[in-house]
Amino acid sequence: MNPLYFDNNATTRVAPEVLEAMLPYFTEYYGNPSSMHTFGGTVGRQINDARTKLADLLGASPEEIVFTSCGSESDNTAIMAALRSNPEKKHIITSRVEHPAVKNLCEYLAKTGYRVTFVPVDHKGRLDMEYLIRHLTDDTAIASFMWANNETGVIFPIDDLAGILSERGIIFHTDAVQAVGKVPIDVKKTRIDMLSLSGHKLHAPKGIGALYVRKGTKFSPFLIGGHQEKGRRGGTENVASIIGLGRASDFVAAHMTEENTRIKSLRDKLETQLVQKIPNALVNGDTDNRLPNTSSIAFEFVEGESILLMMNEFGICASSGSACTSGSLEPSHVLRAMGVPFTAAHGTIRFSLSIYNTEPEIDLIVEKLPPIIARLRTMSPFWKDTCGHTA
Amino acid sequence: MNPLYFDNNATTRVAPEVLEAMLPYFTEYYGNPSSMHTFGGTVGRQINDARTKLADLLGASPEEIVFTSCGSESDNTAIMAALRSNPEKKHIITSRVEHPAVKNLCEYLAKTGYRVTFVPVDHKGRLDMEYLIRHLTDDTAIASFMWANNETGVIFPIDDLAGILSERGIIFHTDAVQAVGKVPIDVKKTRIDMLSLSGHKLHAPKGIGALYVRKGTKFSPFLIGGHQEKGRRGGTENVASIIGLGRASDFVAAHMTEENTRIKSLRDKLETQLVQKIPNALVNGDTDNRLPNTSSIAFEFVEGESILLMMNEFGICASSGSACTSGSLEPSHVLRAMGVPFTAAHGTIRFSLSIYNTEPEIDLIVEKLPPIIARLRTMSPFWKDTCGHTA
Numbered sequence: 091m092n093p094l095y096f097d098n099n100a101t102t103r104v105a106p107e108v109l110e111a112m113l114p115y116f117t118e119y120y121g122n123p124s125s126m127h128t129f130g131g132t133v134g135r136q137i138n139d140a141r142t143k144l145a146d147l148l149g150a151s152p153e154e155i156v157f158t159s160c161g162s163e164s165d166n167t168a169i170m171a172a173l174r175s176n177p178e179k180k181h182i183i184t185s186r187v188e189h190p191a192v193k194n195l196c197e198y199l200a201k202t203g204y205r206v207t208f209v210p211v212d213h214k215g216r217l218d219m220e221y222l223i224r225h226l227t228d229d230t231a232i233a234s235f236m237w238a239n240n241e242t243g244v245i246f247p248i249d250d251l252a253g254i255l256s257e258r259g260i261i262f263h264t265d266a267v268q269a270v271g272k273v274p275i276d277v278k279k280t281r282i283d284m285l286s287l288s289g290h291k292l293h294a295p296k297g298i299g300a301l302y303v304r305k306g307t308k309f310s311p312f313l314i315g316g317h318q319e320k321g322r323r324g325g326t327e328n329v330a331s332i333i334g335l336g337r338a339s340d341f342v343a344a345h346m347t348e349e350n351t352r353i354k355s356l357r358d359k360l361e362t363q364l365v366q367k368i369p370n371a372l373v374n375g376d377t378d379n380r381l382p383n384t385s386s387i388a389f390e391f392v393e394g395e396s397i398l399l400m401m402n403e404f405g406i407c408a409s410s411g412s413a414c415t416s417g418s419l420e421p422s423h424v425l426r427a428m429g430v431p432f433t434a435a436h437g438t439i440r441f442s443l444s445i446y447n448t449e450p451e452i453d454l455i456v457e458k459l460p461p462i463i464a465r466l467r468t469m470s471p472f473w474k475d476t477c478g479h480t481a
Numbered sequence: 482m483n484p485l486y487f488d489n490n491a492t493t494r495v496a497p498e499v500l501e502a503m504l505p506y507f508t509e510y511y512g513n514p515s516s517m518h519t520f521g522g523t524v525g526r527q528i529n530d531a532r533t534k535l536a537d538l539l540g541a542s543p544e545e546i547v548f549t550s551c552g553s554e555s556d557n558t559a560i561m562a563a564l565r566s567n568p569e570k571k572h573i574i575t576s577r578v579e580h581p582a583v584k585n586l587c588e589y590l591a592k593t594g595y596r597v598t599f600v601p602v603d604h605k606g607r608l609d610m611e612y613l614i615r616h617l618t619d620d621t622a623i624a625s626f627m628w629a630n631n632e633t634g635v636i637f638p639i640d641d642l643a644g645i646l647s648e649r650g651i652i653f654h655t656d657a658v659q660a661v662g663k664v665p666i667d668v669k670k671t672r673i674d675m676l677s678l679s680g681h682k683l684h685a686p687k688g689i690g691a692l693y694v695r696k697g698t699k700f701s702p703f704l705i706g707g708h709q710e711k712g713r714r715g716g717t718e719n720v721a722s723i724i725g726l727g728r729a730s731d732f733v734a735a736h737m738t739e740e741n742t743r744i745k746s747l748r749d750k751l752e753t754q755l756v757q758k759i760p761n762a763l764v765n766g767d768t769d770n771r772l773p774n775t776s777s778i779a780f781e782f783v784e785g786e787s788i789l790l791m792m793n794e795f796g797i798c799a800s801s802g803s804a805c806t807s808g809s810l811e812p813s814h815v816l817r818a819m820g821v822p823f824t825a826a827h828g829t830i831r832f833s834l835s836i837y838n839t840e841p842e843i844d845l846i847v848e849k850l851p852p853i854i855a856r857l858r859t860m861s862p863f864w865k866d867t868c869g870h871t872a
Contacts, residue, residue: 093512093520100516101717104507112507116495116686121484125491126789127798129484159550159688162706162716191706191715198705290717295507297550297688297719314589315553315582324582325553326492326681328688331722398517407518 094406094451098291099240099268099384099442104334105293111337112295115330123327124318133329140336147339148285148302149276156301156322157332158313161267161288162191164301165234167312167323168263168284169195172232173204175308176261179231183207185217185246186427189265192234193423205229214376215244215428223254232261237269237285241424241440242375243384245273252281261307267291267299271342272349272381283307289331293444294338298331345445353443354382356452360441361385363456368463372434374425383443388425388434391473392466397439400462406455409440433472485797485842489682490631490659490775490833495725496684502728503686506721514718515709524720531727538730539676539693540667547692547713548723549704552658552679553582555692556625558703558714559654559675560586563623564595566699567652570622574598576608576637577818580656583625584814596620605767606635606819614645623652628660628676632815632831633766634775636664643672652698658682658690662733663740663772674698680722684835685729689722736836744834745773747843751832752776754847759854763825765816774834779816779825782864783857788830791853797846800831824863 121130141152186208200206207225255262263284271292289298315324374386394410421435467473512521532543577599591597598616646653654675662683680689706715765777785801812826858864
């Protein structure tokens with residue numbers, strides 16, 4: 091059974107065009123780009139070509155791109171680079187709703203002598219800008235704020251942040267893993283110092299990421315080894331996947347308009363109809379500033395995991411939060427930071443679309459989900475007690 | 482033109498069997514293994530299967546395997562894990578001939594408050610065991626010694642090291658990137674605490690590696706993020722490449738005998754004939770304890786780079802040292818540590834074979850290389866001056 095895949099913020103399908111671009115680099119052009127011979131050197135030129143394509147997607151220069159193994163490595167690299175390059179500064183500022191690669195690293199650093207400020211968000215997931223500004227100090231080595239939230243799709247005011255932080259001379263890193271390929275990004279216009287992205291969120295394979303590092307930003311490698319990436323990241327280049335990420339950059343650039351029109355309207359239809367047909371269904375997050383592909387809906391008084399399992403019977407794939415925090419039955423730290431009530435946070439489902447989704451798929455979810463929620467509510471003691479419904 | 486590829490210590494061809502195993506995981510089974518739905522869960526089971534295959538190759542248990550993005554990340558992870566888990570200890574012991582992922586990291590750490598001992602090697606690349614033992618202290622947090630050298634193929638006495646270090650209660654990490662798949666390894670018999678390996682040295686793709694961590698070894702993640710790899714390495718799993726590494730583990734296990742018979746004898750033939758036909762050609766390193774696939778030969782009084790360029794004309798791919806240190810015209814740190822004279826180190830070529838090499842290829846190199854060396858020597862002022870030859 092082909093899945094009805096609505097979990098694209100967890101990972102995306104590798105575009106067939108991307109796989110096709112990668113294929114020659116496994117068994118045929120398998121040379122090491124660092125080698126002296128033509129067989130390796132040719133591969134090196136393909137890597138440069140991919141670097142240019144990715145740079146173009148961001149409005150960056152190719153030499154500002156450092157390839158990494160994933161978004162998490164990019165995040166770790168950015169934060170550690172800023173701290174190592176500014177050893178006299180001991181303060182980090184970030185938000186309460188970051189991805190675990192930023193959040194857990196900052197919590198670890200807080201135990202090793204750094205001071206970390208976690209800026210709160212309001213009930214719609216919007217950053218408390220006043221709190222943020224109040225907590226910037228001369229000791230602040232790095233500010234790390236995600237471009238768009240992986241669970242709710244809420245977009246932070248990156249232009250404003252860039253303005254405030256560059257004025258204060260504070261290094262600004264943004265985890266743009268969920269934003270790249272979905273919304274236009276131009277580092278020429280927005281003064282970001284470092285930006286993380288991940289291939290597998292934009293139809294390249296898993297296991298490849300990149301970090302944009304603005305020219306002139308002080309840098310120190312996280313993964314220390316050989317001379318690769320101009321000394322900024324040791325380890326033999328993941329050739330096929332780098333070439334895949336280059337091809338995927340072109341692919342998402344070509345589909346950016348579709349993402350923001352067709353996909354956005356499919357998402358809106360799904361959301362509107364589900365909220366209409368299902369009582370006590372609430373959309374999480376700021377619907378005015380959101381990724382075009384993401385909808386986080388709380389179905390009150392039911393368990394997200396139970397919804398997922400019942401949707402799974404129909405091949406519908408979605409998520410109850412971030413895939414990176416799954417395995418835990420705690421409501422997500424994002425929804426908790428937003429103050430979403432326990433009964434709503436627990437029943438939250440994230441639908442995240444890609445250009446491969448279709449209208450008939452939306453219709454099928456709209457048909458299948460209301461009876462699932464109704465059935466689960468008949469089993470929920472909270473539902474009858476609280477609402478007096480009998481479902 | 483198909484290359485005559487003798488640079489397998491730099492990187493190997495992905496085995497067609499390995500690519501075949503990977504292919505379904507790009508466009509078809511592209512789910513995130515952390516997802517709740519069956520579509521992702523199925524992928525998770527395939528990862529476990531690959532983990533078991535790799536564990537079998539090493540005599541390890543599957544839960545002792547942590548997948549990483551490359552050998553360099555494995556090395557960084559092992560050393561940082563040992564230091565973070567034993568914060569009271571400030572001494573590291575390693576050798577002078579390690580891969581840059583160990584060497585450069587240790588040099589960096591030496592600047593940040595750690596004491597590092599670099600144990601010397603003799604003219605054959607053999608570890609000075611007495612020096613090593615004399616420099617072990619109660620403050621030693623980790624000993625990191627490679628299994629086999631990437632440039633010369635020289636094998637360190639890992640069993641002896643394991644015995645000495647475990648007796649002293651010192652964590653023993655070995656960078657086995659060049660050894661895994663070429664020589665039998667059994668961590669049940671050899672008391673290694675951590676072992677690094679890299680997929681692309683054993684016919685899996687670039688961009689995947691692993692770290693063996695013996696059960697009970699204190700550990701702290703290097704790449705901090707989500708719950709993946711049981712909290713030992715954040716970042717979405719590189720699914721296709723992990724599955725490739727699993728398949729490659731079976732592949733190299735099946736070819737281990739061939740590696741140590743046919744490939745070894747091809748290597749020996751190449752080496753013997755080149756040394757016979759070319760005056761002033763010297764084999765670097767301990768030929769009694771060497772990888773079966775590696776030959777490092779110094780052609781005195783010529784430049785390695787010039788030899789590579791002229792061999793390149795015939796499609797012969799080899800290396801003048803480690804691909805990870807190329808780009809520099811300095812003789813490699815490995816040959817310098819061995820005290821190989823300048824005139825020999827500069828003219829050193831590494832031939833590294835794989836199961837894809839054939840006897841006719843050997844014959845072709847034996848035919849083409851002697852006139853190349855002769856021609857280069859006619860241009861070398863050192864040659865005539867020093868040896869009185871007229872080539």
